[in-house]
Amino acid sequence: MTAAAQALGFTPRTGGSRQLAGTGALLRLALRRDRVMLPVWVLVVVGMVLAMPGSLEQTYGTAAERADAMRSMNANSSMRALYSPVFGDSIGALSAWRIGVYAAILAAVMSLIVVVRHTREEEETGRQEMISAAMVGRRAPLTAALLAAFVANAAVGLLIAGGMAGQGSAGALALGLGVAGTGMVFATMAAIVAQLTESARLAKGLTSGVLGAAYVLKAAGDAGTEDGSSVLTWLSPLGWTQNIRAYAGERWWVLLLIAAAIVAQGAVAYNLAGRRDVGMSFLPTRPGPAKGGLGTAGSLAWRLQRGSVLGWTLGFLASGVVFGGMVEGAADIVGDNENTRDVIERMGGQSGLTDAFLATMVGLLGMVASLYVVASVLRLHGEETSQRAEPVLANAVGRLRWAGGHLVIAFGGAVLLMLVGGLALALGYGKDLGPILGACLVQVAAIWALGGLAVLLVGAFPRAAVGAWAAAGICLAIGWIGPALDLPQVALDISPFSHLPKLPGATAPAWGPVLALLTLACALTTTGLAALHRRDLTT
Numbered sequence: 438m439t440a441a442a443q444a445l446g447f448t449p450r451t452g453g454s455r456q457l458a459g460t461g462a463l464l465r466l467a468l469r470r471d472r473v474m475l476p477v478w479v480l481v482v483v484g485m486v487l488a489m490p491g492s493l494e495q496t497y498g499t500a501a502e503r504a505d506a507m508r509s510m511n512a513n514s515s516m517r518a519l520y521s522p523v524f525g526d527s528i529g530a531l532s533a534w535r536i537g538v539y540a541a542i543l544a545a546v547m548s549l550i551v552v553v554r555h556t557r558e559e560e561e562t563g564r565q566e567m568i569s570a571a572m573v574g575r576r577a578p579l580t581a582a583l584l585a586a587f588v589a590n591a592a593v594g595l596l597i598a599g600g601m602a603g604q605g606s607a608g609a610l611a612l613g614l615g616v617a618g619t620g621m622v623f624a625t626m627a628a629i630v631a632q633l634t635e636s637a638r639l640a641k642g643l644t645s646g647v648l649g650a651a652y653v654l655k656a657a658g659d660a661g662t663e664d665g666s667s668v669l670t671w672l673s674p675l676g677w678t679q680n681i682r683a684y685a686g687e688r689w690w691v692l693l694l695i696a697a698a699i700v701a702q703g704a705v706a707y708n709l710a711g712r713r714d715v716g717m718s719f720l721p722t723r724p725g726p727a728k729g730g731l732g733t734a735g736s737l738a739w740r741l742q743r744g745s746v747l748g749w750t751l752g753f754l755a756s757g758v759v760f761g762g763m764v765e766g767a768a769d770i771v772g773d774n775e776n777t778r779d780v781i782e783r784m785g786g787q788s789g790l791t792d793a794f795l796a797t798m799v800g801l802l803g804m805v806a807s808l809y810v811v812a813s814v815l816r817l818h819g820e821e822t823s824q825r826a827e828p829v830l831a832n833a834v835g836r837l838r839w840a841g842g843h844l845v846i847a848f849g850g851a852v853l854l855m856l857v858g859g860l861a862l863a864l865g866y867g868k869d870l871g872p873i874l875g876a877c878l879v880q881v882a883a884i885w886a887l888g889g890l891a892v893l894l895v896g897a898f899p900r901a902a903v904g905a906w907a908a909a910g911i912c913l914a915i916g917w918i919g920p921a922l923d924l925p926q927v928a929l930d931i932s933p934f935s936h937l938p939k940l941p942g943a944t945a946p947a948w949g950p951v952l953a954l955l956t957l958a959c960a961l962t963t964t965g966l967a968a969l970h971r972r973d974l975t976t
Contacts, residue, residue, distance in 0.1 A: 456711070459573035463581035467555045468588065474903075475589045478547040481910065482593050482616070486540050487600040489532040503531060510534075511663045518660040518759060525685030529604030533612050533683040538655070541678045542648065544593055544620030548586045549627035549644040555582035556628065558637035562823065579628055579710045583703065586624035590617040608684030615681045618695035622674045623648060625702035632709035638819065642744070649752065651675050656759075674698065734834050738842035741820075742813060746850050749809050753802065753858040760798040761865020764791060795866070796876065796939040802858040803880030804913045804934055806851050807887045811905045813847035814891035818902045821974055836970050844892065844962070851884045869941060876940035882954035883933035887912065889961030896965030896972075933957075 468475070497503040503526040510516045510523050523534045556578055559568075568578075594617030601609035627644045634640045651673040658667030658676060670676035674695070681691045817840055820826045829839055859877030863870040891905035898904075912932040929935045933954055938946035 456574040456576045457580055458577060460577045460580045463573070463577055464584050467581055467585040471551065471585065475551070477907070479589060479592045479596070481914065482540050482543045482547070483596040483600065485914070486532070486536050486597050489536045490528050490604055493528055493531050493535065497531065500526065503527070506531070514660045516763065517663065518656040519763070521655070521659050521679040522663050522665050524682045527604070527684055529601065529608045529684035532601070532604065533608065537612055537615065537683065538675050538679055541616045541619035541675060542652065544590060544616050545623035545648050546645070547589060548620040548624035549641060551586045551589060552582045552624050552627040553631050553637050553640045553644070555585060557631040557634065557640045561635070561637050576707055576710050579706060583624060583628060587621060590620040590624070593617050593620065605684055607687055611681050611687040611689070612683035614692055615678045615683065618692060618699070619674055619678045621699050622695060622702070625699050625706060628706035629702055629709065632706060632713065646748070655679070733842070734829070734838045735842035735845060737829065738846050742816060742843070742846045745813065746846065746853070749850070749854055750857050753854045754861045756802065757858040757861025758865040761862040764794055764866045792941055793939070795873065795941055798862060799859070799873065799876045799880060799940070800916060800934055802855065802877065803884055804916045806854045806880070807884045807909045807912060809854060810847050810851045810884050810888035811891045811909045813850060814844065814888055814895060815902060815905060817843050818895045818899060821899070826974060837966060840966060840969055847888055848885055851888065852881055855880055872941035879937055879940055879951060880934070882951045882958070883937055885958035886933045886954045886961070889958040889965070892965035893961045894965070896967070896969035
């Protein structure tokens, strides 16, 4: 047994337990490595859910207002597609409608990251091969990864059930089980994909693609029916989550579908894990051409990130059309509810309800685009830690040229996304192409500021590079639910998006904050590149 294995606490196993030998030690190691990431994910998911009842009580203070909101939401196909049909008019039912599916999506993202991190990523970096030199069962790493995901999802489910119990214990339990169960569905799905691919990045991308397809199926099904009975809705695990109908006559039997999916996918993953060697996959990477055609660092960066750019572009195209289709019905959705009107105007400005709603949708596109720019910048860190950057830099390629190729894709791609999103938004709305495109381009200043922060972390503080995700997530949370929770302005001002003019519609836009954010983005990027140029790689 190696010294590293002894330090981790591995002991020899014999007999039938050999396949799972070392699972406990690997689970402890996984939880220790994720001791910061997992609690943050759990608190974000649970916090979003528990904050919703208070917000809705302020917005819809009477039973009559809640009943009117339920009718207007269900009558609007775009709103049904964006969220889901409303199955009840209680505060609990409206909370489950407003945040249940999105909490399940976040739980799914958390789960797939955890499983891929502790399976395929360990093999890709070579750490799993070292650990497997000890008495570690063939299926122990997969078991430990799934157990780590289970611990996180169990915490989410228990905290949601406990925190929402004041609205009704049965509904709280149903909502908690639905969110946690969806997380485990995608954990086992990620376990399958991790056996099929050789790349952790590809495994995360494919599983995220399945999650996106599940949302599209649910949205398409919900747009066509008001009761969630569409075949398309039932083909989506997210559709199962909403059809549990927490606080609206719970359908407990739907949980059996979720449990069956978890067991079936887990069985497939375990079968595949036992039939391959460490580091191998069932879908090996296709070899490149005998003669390379990539002559510059920029062309290499484009080759590595073109799939991501295409996927994000298609997503913004679809989202823009959906958001645009909702604009005409904004007045009908809000009705005479002053609290709802105030929330929209806090998010989108005071320039009339339609313009405020457009500004809100534009701001949402900008905040989501910040996730793209962070992911794209952090590809630099991934190339460095996986030691793929060293062969490139060993040739006549300087660090700044290498980094610049990726940053052009990151910052230029953000502009492309906002242009595509603005074009699709105007297409769905049917007018105001110029003002909407201008409003979308203004968002680039805040997006680039977050991208500059990611460059600074990668260049100067590479071990803290993951903090760029936290910054983008905080900005998204502030912009998404901050106005609904009536957060003070000092809290809203943490996000750079809060300083941008609310366009379209503002009569006298303040351009000073836009220029300040662009200057900040340049300063952060320059400082980060200078630090990257000076320091040693992988340190």
